[in-house]
Amino acid sequence: MGRRKELTEEELKIIKKAISDEEAFEKFFRNCYLKNLRPATIEYYKNEFHGAKKLISKELVECSQKDIEELILQSKKLMKVTTINTRLRALRAFYNYLYKDNLIDNNPMKNIKLLRDRQKTIETLDNKEIELLVKTIRKQKTFIGFRDETILLVFLDTGVRLSELVGIEVDDVRDNKIIIRRTKNLFERVVYLSDTTKEQLKRYITIRGNVETNKLFINHDENELKPHSIQTRFYKYGNEANITKRVSPHTFRHTMAKRMIMAGVDAFTLMTILGHSDMTITKRYVNLWGPDIEQKHKQYGALKGLKL
Template sequence: MNNYFSGAKSWNGLEQRKKNQLSSFSLPQKNQNSLKMSVLLGAFIDYLQHTKNSSPRTVSNYKLWIQRLVDYLGDPLISELRPMNIQNFRMELAKTGLDKKTINYHIIAMRSFLKFLLKNEIDCISPEKLELAKIPQREVSYLQENEIEAILNAPLFYEKNPLKQARDQLILQVLYGTGLRVSELTSLMRENLILGEKQFSIRGKGSKVRSVFFTSTALQYLEEYLMMRTDTYDPVFISLSRNSYGQKISRNSIEELVRKYAKLAGIDKKVTPHTLRHSFATMLIKKGADIRSVQTLLGHSSIQTTQIYTHVDDRFLREVHDLLDE
């Protein structure tokens, strides 16, 4: 077994083995159980891309997580894989400092891989034998109303460039007012929008199309922002940097933008684009929205995923309880 974790190798320096092999694969028809894991991984990646229409990020992550196991084991035959191999792999991941949640992602990816193999009549260990570590339910981070107001208005006070100010303020308004994921926001094109319409459609996770609604404020900012744009670039949110002007704004740029304005707004906690998504869902729940509607607006395929947004802070609970005294 190769000591994949030793020496100077690190997660950021993973070898991209068989980089060009993992596309356009189909499962060989003979001796399938004597195939190496790397070959079957290629078929699985092809399945994710072309059959399941998984997002590029999902495909990239699953490829990375399973490839780590393949490299750790030295690319064995699928018939040689045993639950104990994966248990040892899990322990090696823990030694590198990865938390339980991230390690679980690796196991979830392996489960999907094994289910795919069994579905294609390739004998392998049962996915059910791969247990996930129990993780305490974390408290979802979200912003209070005064913090939301502060961050949404921050570009007005701290950005002097008119176009950048308009773009940044619209990004914050859309993240909070629609609950879009960053990947959905960055992929938004002009053709997706009809000016004057508060509703538009977007292709989210799993290539599922859903309706998204602008707030009146966000719609106003959108119209003003697009009127300021003198270019014909397709992305709604473009980079304004000299070396990438006109390209769709990157995920990293959005994350940095949110961090910057949260700090300038005096918010003394970590704020990410997903914090604004949490805040969107939390505010809907507080205002009486039912969980199924929130699920639809967020684009969740499972109601269980939406359940994490139904937390209510102590102050709100006290306000509800105080109604008994009125």
């Protein structure tokens, strides 16, 4: 009769077979592949899990909220807040999946919030810096130089991400627009070109000619151009032009966003053009350049010119 009572929590834990980190990773990444997450996202998860395990003396599946809190305290001695938050986002995705599928009893990330961080000023290039950069690139008088100038115009005109730019194929260019297929959120979108960029792309495609790869931008060996190569070259151009700001594809994206806002584009349109999943980042752009918008309001306000 004494054995008919319900099992205690401790007894239930003995019966339930605990999952190992290796098994948990296998299931988690299988789910990632089923959801068709980008290879870069999956690699990000792997790197962050590997980094977290170096700072935790137990299996990740055995961690409690207290363990995660200790991880944060240790991490603050070693890395920046943004880096810690990047790791916490990965761990949150991992533990949320395990808890939802009943692979762990408690979610150690349930009450863990991202660390507060100061919002840093986003650097953008002004007209003089853009013109100086173009002038520096044009000094080469080579195919690579002309290609890089074309890439710069596409970045500034469309605000595409680096990963999106290298994914563009020749057939994706349609007159005054480009179809962006390799997007962060997996939703294809269309970006539009000014007449200047449209004509530049036409000339580039003519000079590029027919090669084995379908990718729009190619290297000197006529193979697909890699993201790192683009980053390296623009970093070099920035140094040659004596531009003290960071010269990178992301800086070009920020520059395009600011110029669009200053031209009067609304936040929803900008969100669509940039391919943001929600309005959060777009709103940050608008808020950051508020003083410039204030100046624009003074210049073009609805009551300006009225004799009241």
